[in-house]
Amino acid sequence: MQDPYNPAWCPGCGNFQIREALLMAMEKKGLRPNQIAIVSGIGQGAKMPHYISCNTFNGLHGRSLPVATALKAVNHKLVVIAEAGDGDIYGEGGNHLIHAMRRNPDISLFVHNNQIYGLTKGQASPTSVRDLKTKTQPFGLLSEPLNPLLLGVAMNASFVGRGFSGDVERLSELMVQAMDHKGFALLDILQPCVTFNRVNTFAWYKKRVYYLEDHDPFDRRSAFERAMEWGERIPLGVIYKAKRPTFEEGIPFLLKGPLVEQGFDLERVKEALLGKKEGPGG
Amino acid sequence: MQDPYNPAWCPGCGNFQIREALLMAMEKKGLRPNQIAIVSGIGQGAKMPHYISCNTFNGLHGRSLPVATALKAVNHKLVVIAEAGDGDIYGEGGNHLIHAMRRNPDISLFVHNNQIYGLTKGQASPTSVRDLKTKTQPFGLLSEPLNPLLLGVAMNASFVGRGFSGDVERLSELMVQAMDHKGFALLDILQPCVTFNRVNTFAWYKKRVYYLEDHDPFDRRSAFERAMEWGERIPLGVIYKAKRPTFEEGIPFLLKGPLVEQGFDLERVKEALLGKKEGPGG
Amino acid sequence: MDLSFRIAGEAGQGIQTIGELLVKTFSKMGLFVFSHQDYMSRIRGGNNFYQIRISERPIHSSQRSIDLLLALNMESIPLHRAHVKPKGMVLWDSSRSEEGQGEGSLGIPILRMARELGGEILGNIVATGALLGMLGFELEPFLEVVKGSFSEKGKEIAEKNERAAYAGYEYARRECLTCSFEVCSPKGEEKRLLGGNEAIGMGAVLSGVRFYSAYPMTPSTGILNYLASKAEEFGIIVEQAEDEIAAINMVIGASYGGVRAMTGSSGGGFALMVEGLSLSAATETPIVIAEVQRPGPATGLPTRTEQADLLFVLFAAHGEFPRVLFAPGSPEQALYLTNKAFHMSERYQVPAFILSDQYLADSLWTWPGIDEGKILYRDYRIREADGTYKRHRFTQDGVSPLAIPGIVEGLVVTDSDEHDEEGHITESAEIRKRMVEKRLMKLLHMREEMEGPTYLGHRSPKIVLVGWGSTLGVLMDTVETVNKKIPCGMLHFSEIWPFPVSKAQKAFEVLKGAIGIGVENNATGQFAWLLRAEAQIELPWKISKYDGRPFYSDELSEEVLAYARSI
Amino acid sequence: MDLSFRIAGEAGQGIQTIGELLVKTFSKMGLFVFSHQDYMSRIRGGNNFYQIRISERPIHSSQRSIDLLLALNMESIPLHRAHVKPKGMVLWDSSRSEEGQGEGSLGIPILRMARELGGEILGNIVATGALLGMLGFELEPFLEVVKGSFSEKGKEIAEKNERAAYAGYEYARRECLTCSFEVCSPKGEEKRLLGGNEAIGMGAVLSGVRFYSAYPMTPSTGILNYLASKAEEFGIIVEQAEDEIAAINMVIGASYGGVRAMTGSSGGGFALMVEGLSLSAATETPIVIAEVQRPGPATGLPTRTEQADLLFVLFAAHGEFPRVLFAPGSPEQALYLTNKAFHMSERYQVPAFILSDQYLADSLWTWPGIDEGKILYRDYRIREADGTYKRHRFTQDGVSPLAIPGIVEGLVVTDSDEHDEEGHITESAEIRKRMVEKRLMKLLHMREEMEGPTYLGHRSPKIVLVGWGSTLGVLMDTVETVNKKIPCGMLHFSEIWPFPVSKAQKAFEVLKGAIGIGVENNATGQFAWLLRAEAQIELPWKISKYDGRPFYSDELSEEVLAYARSI
Ligand SMILES: Cc1ncc(C[n+]2csc(CCOP(=O)(O)OP(=O)(O)O)c2C)c(N)n1
């Protein structure tokens, strides 16, 4: 039914460019389709893996990160990417995001941040501007927008960056950097939603974004500074990096190779487990 | 059954002091028991309201904030406090914490942060030290501890502070400040767990804590600095404040008084709703 | 007269706009209208349709066979043409293709005309006008609707739209030589329309809801939108939560705080509320939950319909406690049952459900307007209580006084742990036992308040269709059709839990000898199973549909007749 | 010989330590042991107990009446004395009170002796020694256990403990003039013990579990602890998740990734996994879930027992899909059924449940050791597949090939939305219908693999106790007692879903004429309800317990006999 080259997106949607950038990044990294697994939630952006040739786990709204974390842990040879929407990952899935940053699995998270709920038709998202009036925000949005980059730096996420769908080439570069990074990489991608977001349009973003230069992502204080910048000027690029061991590196027996390749020897387990007597409480 | 003066805590537990401080704070504020409502989750610290004379909603593990937010919204005359554990609010309830900070309801959150799961017998919590070995962390804790204050500053929470159960007097002062603050106040309270946390003991905290002086909580950059401080020296006091409208202030008809006192006039509603014809889609 | 139209095209082409203009127009004419929507989970593209049926007599369902297809794009023609009746017509936009569409079709250069009249946006009006012209209705009611819809946008725009309506209408009248629809000149009064989600929202407002929190989820979002639109006027706090867990916990907090509170979602979102449900039960905090079903498991078919969450909702959450469940069969029932849900929830301090589905949510029915006498309202909250107040006092019927914290002098204490009468945590076996009994005791009285099934049809039927929830209308229309051939009736349940056992058994007794056929929009026959477990009633046959689409009454009639012939 | 002891005191006093020393000692002696635990949701204070029953014949439950109460604090004496048999004894710590405790009691200055022997920590050993002395057992086996337990801590500590054991033992032998327990000198081989949570963990390890993620929750945490203790040795990733939603989604991710994966929780935590359950179903990803019940609703009684989540777990999640549910009756069954759960889950690509409860989780049974032939293991994962691979291919039995992403050449694509054979999202009515049928089709084969109930008791019983899950042992022991008065039997179900309908019906046929009594550790009789719905079997009477405590076999026997007399 689903033609991979006929995505269910509105003409003009930023998601098309994100897809292009992703394809480009995969090519740059020289990855074969079966070496990649894309895990996604539910939303417009989260439909992505259906339009890319790759292993795909399109799971529940907000729940891509636990799935991706475990997938990487059992097969660390796979390149694992999570594709999410802003509602998906900063709203429904907010708790998993925080704890993924703490765990630091070697996966990349690409957030299609259109500052709105697209698939469900235009409600405010956690990154929407304050006071936004929608059909479900009768008093205007009463919450302050979440700043994903600031959150990432505060949580000491090991890679925090921002891209813009309007610049496919450099977005794909950022994606490559995120994938090359050993650890959890949060890449927030500004993505115009031409149907529901009348505030943060392509032109709105275009006028404001600039690429960071001479910025040392390992300098946390300067990362806070850059992450706080939002308004007239919006920085793009890698905002923050921290050297941290990955989740998989903490699991001793993964040194032997991917868990999924380690096999299961029932006889050996029986022997080891039952050979000696078990006391109460094991 | 439950004698309010015989709490189910271990002798020597920091929770006793937090209770004392809370009673002191209530007295300082001159509050009668029925003017306060304490909402709590599940855990050792979350048992608190049972040992204080007040309106009590002891709800689910991790879910105190949504309950407290709504309670305050429908009756903003009540002083609403949420009491939570570190597992409770930074683990299970992490998503609500983030979004409560965005919403900024006028409630105070007191976190009994013992850096461990007490009630379930000693598993690592989101604030436990990395590499901690417990019965459920066979490889040692593979996650980095969450820094609640840094999270609060990054989320632009309107009040972020830290107290220590070992100093009842000043803890009660901080509680008063949190309650006096108009908006969401996160007060993280360092609390020794004498039974399960052998790392962060009373002595460990005692040696490190100091009170902030000459610190302007409205200075966000300096707040980041102070919030990052953790190790040899641990700052106590109000780390950060931001001037923001509260959630309740955004709801226009609450100007008339608490919603719960506004009454319901069925005849008027019928008239208004049914007097005119409803088109499709209402 | 009994005519069905389908407006089909891509998402984003304005299908819903045309549909709504039409149902308004027909209602203005005084006709009975039934409409439903069939759409994909996407914002642009794909293929959606809006189906409308009209008659001068009451109608309650859609039919598979249609008299007129309005195809907004070329792809819609092959997709839907098979459903057009032999004498029916296809109306298409000839500015989109050079190729003719053969007999039984009329091409109108909709987009071109629209552009000439002032812009493509007028296409919807041109098309609607054309459709009315082909049918042979008067244009006047439509012009009024157009005037009403665009008057706020200024005179110029309103006039442009009127001209577009006129142009489409005239073109069709002139060109459609083969159109031969028999339409009556309706004389009835202007009719009202009511939609499923809207009805739940109205029911809630009329019940005094003051707090609604939800996380958007198709097909329940309409309730959220409706209540948001009424929030300021009626002093309702409407808050989009960060997730469904927050939504239900907020609602519980608001209700504990003293106001009537509600949440809504679809199955997947409700799945996240299950722990919260148990919290409402343990603390005996009244809440109302609308669960608007869509096909599962998991994300399933987000914009489609199914009745597969019945047993899930009935047994959701750990531990044992009473709950109420209504499954309305029509928007009208949805309104009254939402009101009854609040009434029961507040009276017995239990969670109450409205179990709806996408079909009902997105359907419009003609309805007579509200019968005000049917609205139940009594305030059960206690506003005065002294220091001896105990939130969970043992009482004869298990219902304890429900006081408002901060308003009463006494303290309102409650706990998700097992608690004593005061609400404080307890480990006592004795108190635990009594608390379980206290909570379950309420079931006795609750069950008495539940209505039994509705019977419609032949006095001594050979076949009885048994259904629940949103299939009411389709069962009504099917029975009417089938009855012309063999004696047939229908038994419909909309008050499901606590199951009205003896009322159900009595209803079936009367029908002894008839063959019961369970008709359910699911695969496993959940209601039939419930009937067996609760009332020892066995249905020998079932008709199931589980492709995400609703039953159509013409289709169902055929299936029933085929079965009747086979026995 | 059939003796019961209860060790009671405050949380934190070492009740569990004493209990475990004793059960190890008795097992060493070759005795059959049954123990269970009763404790409060707190870390210090309150009142907890550990109950042990021993015999030279197999025993399977606890008794309400005890022969010996070891009271570690004074509060325990009034709380438990009523349960001490007329000829039983109370052993208490006379260093805690000046007042005598009258006849049938022996005061020993436990703490004082411990202090003299080198520290209060030795009190547990003194008390245990005293208990064995009062009973008149030999001390040797206990000394061995003590040696084993403390050898790692150095010679000095080991010796101190041995001396303490000896001191307590001697004191009791000397002072207890009224002690007259009839104890046999057991000659059997040393026995093994198995606990409920441990058994589930062992079953998982033997089934090749490689990923376990959970969020701590009493009474399921023991499974997590067990697997964590085996993690390094057997290469199992054990991860404490941030919440239960993460836990189940991780488990699904791990299983999608190609390894066997499991999670566990209690009812409230499982409530949060319900959406994840539907994800496992939609994507046909095998997972195993242990739900260790405790009394609800909501937080309920966190450390106590109940069987009230049966219908919840059976119908949890929106949409319709097959699942497996086992409710083991003993640790031994828990081990084999966990293995069978993995087997079924992997074979049919469905979620499988182990439904346990606190009583079973914290009970220890003597067991004969593993019957290796009973362990099922077959690897159903596909490690070779080319580019034509389709994750959800339509097959005759509904089971599609389950390949490992990254390992096979083809792409492994799946979706929580309804999908086509390749795993891509679809809106097609036709495919949807076939996918529903594909998934439900598996039920046919699954049901065939389910065993029917176990019958034990009289050949032509007048009364049959019908139970499921953790009540197995109590039913066994009750039947033995009741049978001495009237012909009685028991029918126990541990393989619950897909319900083995015909096997159940056959089992009941044999028992025609007998009166069935449903015995359930809940208030509403959920299993009896299921029996009616699934197999049209009606149980005329029920015995329920819902105060958070388990059934005791002496208590239950009396209740059954009282009922028998009344009819
Ligand atoms: C548990 C659950 N709740 C709600 C939904 C409905 N839903 C689907 S996508 C979505 C939000 C979409 O917004 P976002 O994540 O920002 O993605 P976008 O469509 O904007 O790319 C929602 C609320 C769902 N599928 N599951």
Ligand SMILES: Cc1ncc(C[n+]2csc(CCOP(=O)(O)OP(=O)(O)O)c2C)c(N)n1
């Ligand atoms: C949904 C759910 N999951 C798990 C639990 C079990 N549980 C109760 S308290 C607790 C954690 C306690 O740790 P913390 O919140 O830090 O509180 P503390 O006891 O340390 O004060 C857990 C996991 C629960 N009650 N509910």
Ligand code: SF4
């Ligand atoms: S609704 Fe917005 S985000 Fe979704 S496809 Fe259309 S433009 Fe893109």
Ligand code: SF4
């Ligand atoms: S376990 Fe720790 S936190 Fe809980 S009461 Fe004891 S000392 Fe306090």
Ligand SMILES: [Mg+2]
């Ligand atoms: Mg979005």
Ligand SMILES: [Mg+2]
């Ligand atoms: Mg803690």
